[in-house]
Amino acid sequence: MLFVNLPVSDLARSTAFYEALGLSKNPQFSDETASCMVLSDTIFVMLLTHAKWRTFTSRPIAPATTSEVMLALSCESRAAVDAMVDAAATFGGTADVNPAQDLGFMFNRHLADPDGHVWEAMWMDMSGGGASA
Known part of the structure; x- marks a missing residue:
């Protein structure tokens, strides 16, 4: 499985954008800080608020x-x-x-x-x- 993690400045806007491209949101792995967007059975795009992103790395966005x-x-x-x-x-x-x-x-x-x-x-x-x- 592949998870592509992306920091986003506006989670709702980014979620709507990826839905418009044909990805679906998996609510089981989504909350107010992240949207799990399903590209295929094995590929997911994790949209993360900047605050959530910073819990994974201290490197700048x-x-x-x-x-x-x-x-x-x-x-x-x-x-x-x-x-x-x-x-x-x-x-x-x-x-x-x-x-x-x-x-x-x-x-x-x-x-x-x-x-x-x-x-x-x-x-x-x-x-x-x-x-x-």
């Missing part, structure tokens, strides 16, 4: 204008990539924080959530065509 990590999410199609990035822009995030990349067999676009955490929505042709497709 990166400003929204920096990149500490880029997390890639596989999508079912090019259209699904576009839909995810468009939803991000509609619900308080930022679309295309990096240039889109289209290599034919692989297509990706990047979005930032309201706190500046960068996600890469990507589709790849898994038929074995590779770069020569």
